[in-house]
Amino acid sequence: EAGVAQSPRYKIIEKRQSVAFWCNPISGHATLYWYQQILGQGPKLLIQFQNNGVVDDSQLPKDRFSAERLKGVDSTLKIQPAKLEDSAVYLCASSSTHGTTAYEQYFGPGTRLTVT
């Protein structure tokens, strides 16, 4: 079974530039998550999709971050404009659900973003 795919793996941009990340979850997984992980910290949820609908974006800085999952499969996360503090690893994860039962999450390899 193919895992969660992410691209690019690394990205270096200057502050105030824009950047986009792509994620393709495991086939059949309805729930997709974007996390931000800063060095030395645990992953922080940015946004959670159930199929193509947003179920939690309470920690997404909406003035600069946006995400979509138009067809309920792959997803993109965009930052515009980037700030120095956005330097982090952006992890995409997916999980299957059955009713209200949550199953384990599978993570992609992440995109390491450096903002200079």
Next chain:
Amino acid sequence: RKEVEQDPGPFNVPEGATVAFNCTYSNSASQSFFWYRQDCRKEPKLLMSVYSSGNEDGRFTAQLNRASQYISLLIRDSKLSDSATYLCVVNRASVGTYKYIFGTGTRLKVLA
């Protein structure tokens, strides 16, 4: 106060030692519990789910204490390859869905 708290470590232990990590959570509505392992510059991977009755997988034992709201991970006979960060993850219902809350992780270094 963070919803999920872990001692960040690092825990430096010799090969063959037994080491235990604890994790506390503050929301009594938490439903599911997991330990994930994260190697340096890699993504987190599920180590084991934690069940109320406690569960064991080889050298790893996980326990849950709902009354005191903590979970634990015990690693016996530590190997060099166990060196990693161990993330405590708690799952709870949230506004018609559920969410996973991660601790900051506990770093383990197994020394030769």
